[in-house]
Amino acid sequence: MTNDHHARLARYFPTVDEIPPEHGLAAPVHQRGYLIGGKILEWDGPCKTVRSPVCTRDATTGDVSQVEIGSYPLMGEVQSDAALDAAVAAYDNGRGQWPTMTVAGRIACMQTFVKGMVERRQAIVNLLMWEIGKSLADSRKEFDRTIEYIQATIEALKDLENDHSRFMVVEGTIGQVRRTPLGVVLCMGPYNYPLNETFCTLIPALLMGNTVVLKPPQYGTLLFEPLLEVFRDAFPPGVVNTIHAPGELVVPRMLASGKISVLALIGSSRVADHLKKQHPKSHRLRAVLGLDAKNAAIVLPDADLDLAVKECLLGALSFNGQRCTALKMLIVHSSVVDAFLERFTAELARLKMGMPWEAGVHITPLPGPHRTAYMTEAIEDAVAKGARVVNEGGGAFCSTLFDPAVVYPVREGMKLYREEQFGPVVPVMSFDAVDEALDYVITSDHGQQVSVFGTDAAQIGALVDPLVNQVCRVNLNCQCQRGPDVFPFAGRKDSAEGTLSVSDALRAFSIRSMVAAKLTEPNKALLNTIVREHQSKFINTDFIF
Known part of the structure; x- marks a missing residue:
């Protein structure tokens, strides 16, 4: 990374005076209360300082530093007990x-x-x-x-x-x-x-x-x-x-x-x-x-490339790629991979980078320098093993701000091939036979979702059948995502245990219990009395509107 790249990214950070008053914190939040047994107790022990991903820039030196926005109690075993x-x-x-x-x-x-x-x-x-x-x-x-x-x-x-x-x-x-x-x-x-x-x-x-x-x-x-x-x-x-x-x-x-x-x-x-x-x-x-996920997008040779690029860009880089449902590996057919990369990097260059309060901003600072360090390490590992960063400036960083990097070709043995990068790095690999793309999903330790881009009904239908036995959601011509919340949200393999959705979650945190009795006149009378006189909260026939 050159000094020019570092200086360019540093300029995205504001000076203290440039932070809009309506979006700043009126004062640091020094939390000292914690809730136990219905009481908010006051903590007087050690505290953890909270530093924002947002940095401020010294107008004279150009140096940047994370903003301290508060602190919270750093408790121990006594409090957890x-x-x-x-x-x-x-x-x-x-x-x-x-x-x-x-x-x-x-x-x-x-x-x-x-x-x-x-x-x-x-x-x-x-x-x-x-x-x-x-x-x-x-x-x-x-x-x-x-x-x-x-x-x-x-x-x-x-x-x-x-x-x-x-x-x-x-x-x-x-x-x-x-x-x-x-x-x-x-x-x-x-x-x-x-x-x-x-x-x-x-x-x-x-x-x-x-x-x-x-x-x-x-x-x-x-x-x-x-x-x-x-x-x-x-x-x-x-x-x-x-x-x-x-x-x-x-x-x-x-x-x-x-x-x-x-x-x-x-x-x-x-x-x-x-x-x-x-x-x-x-x-x-x-x-x-x-849990973990390494969701893949499979771009078939007949895919609508404009649509695939748009959805893969959003899927890979919404909130800087820090989503479990993010697209973390793009698997593109060799006949269209060059055209895909050209369009993808062109659209990536149009994404607005800046501070969280800016209108239309897409790329914002990461939680801390340790995240930019991991992204850099993963890219350097891939480059050392034969990949390259295909977009201008990709992988450059300044403190917590990281310029998204498109890395190609990613292969077995590179960190980016299997590890969940959870950040603004987009690994791309190509395939010739569709079984190669399918094998990537099958051999993965993760099994949350996959996206498939294409227009051939026969080919997509043939892909869906094995994929639904490897992941819990197959998205056709769109990015991976959680919602709508009424849909089940789950994962196979190392990606989840249990299913979350509006109704599934209620079942996940409960168990079916029952009250039973022989169908006799005394028992019918007993149950009717319990219901009529509201003697039980479990045994009732109330309707909730």
């Missing part, structure tokens, strides 16, 4: 206020939470932007989509509950089946979607009657600070508890206690494997996991 014990006490072996509350009651609490969350939209959006470098437009989208997800989950729960608001009579047995909670959930979300992905497990876990220990991600922690009071006021004491501590210190300990019933983790398969082994009775631990 207290958070876990509070969740255990609130669950109380299924006898607590929350797990025995009616579904309508839990929904009412969640609606209270949503109201308080919406009131804090601006603060949370601003922290999303400053903490992880997500564009203002995408930060707003993440917040709004999360609210929509909560409301959709509530509606799905109403449908689920209403479907069970009657008795079944089968072979002389009266039964009523409902979904019931599992216990204490340890919920850990990722830094790339710290609000949305965390809530995609947290919200269904709560609505189904579980209690929760919430550990925010390392990047994207401060944005939960405005929600502490909302959690406290919306839910009974101990239902939601927060812990800010190094994961390697406290998470294995919590699992080793045997008190965790569900591990909800969006992270790496390596971490998930390690954590699951810590539970003393791993068969009792339900895991809901969103």
Whole structure:
């Protein structure tokens, strides 16, 4: 990388005076509160300084440095034990206020939470932007989509509950089946979607009657600070508890206690494997996991190249490629690979680079220099083994800002061939026979999604049949993606455990339980009395509107 490239990228960073007042942080957020047992406690111990992906530039020297935007508590085992014990006490072996509350009651609490969350939209959006470098437009989208997800989950729960608001009579047995909670959930979300992905497990876990220990991600922690009071006021004491501590210190300990019933983790398969082994009775631990992915795009020789380029560009580089559903390997037929690369790099050059608050910005700073260091290492490894960066300036960086790099041809043995790069590097390989592209997916350790671009119905049909047995979603002539949220979101192999969607997540955090009795007159009278006099919250025929 030349000094010219470094200086060019440095100019994208603002001086302190150039930060728009309406998008700046009024003051650093020094979080000292944490929620345990329904109380926001004050922390007076060591704290972790939070540095933004956004840097400021010294107008005189041109030097850049990350902006310090606040700090949060750096807790330990004592606090994690207290958070876990509070969740255990609130669950109380299924006898607590929350797990025995009616579904309508839990929904009412969640609606209270949503109201308080919406009131804090601006603060949370601003922290999303400053903490992880997500564009203002995408930060707003993440917040709004999360609210929509909560409301959709509530509606799905109403449908689920209403479907069970009657008795079944089968072979002389009266039964009523409902979904019931599992216990204490340890919920850990990722830094790339710290609000949305965390809530995609947290919200269904709560609505189904579980209690929760919430550990925010390392990047994207401060944005939960405005929600502490909302959690406290919306839910009974101990239902939601927060812990800010190094994961390697406290998470294995919590699992080793045997008190965790569900591990909800969006992270790496390596971490998930390690954590699951810590539970003393791993068969009792339900895991809901969103893990690694190396989604491929297969561009067939008859593909509409303009469409393929547009979708692959968005798929590979939306939020700098920091999405588990991102396209992380482009597999292009040799007859069109040169034309594809020419169009792709031309469109890439048009993407706007800049700060998160800028209108139309596409490439923004990464969480820290360690990410640019990894991208550089992966590119250098590929180049040393015969690949090249095909776009001008690709791979150049300045502190946290990294110029996207298109690397071709990528082959077996290079880091970029199998590793999930999770950043703005686009590996491209070519193929002659379609079986070569299919073999890449088959031999991958990952199995989340794939995109296929082409127009020949016979060829695409023949590809779809084996691909759906390797991944959980095949996207035709479009990028890989999670939504709409009513669709199942899952993965095979190392990519996931369990299925998330609006309705699937409710099932993931619950189990079917039933009450049964012989069809006799005394039992019919008993059940009718229980229902009529509202003697049970489980045995009822109420309809939730």
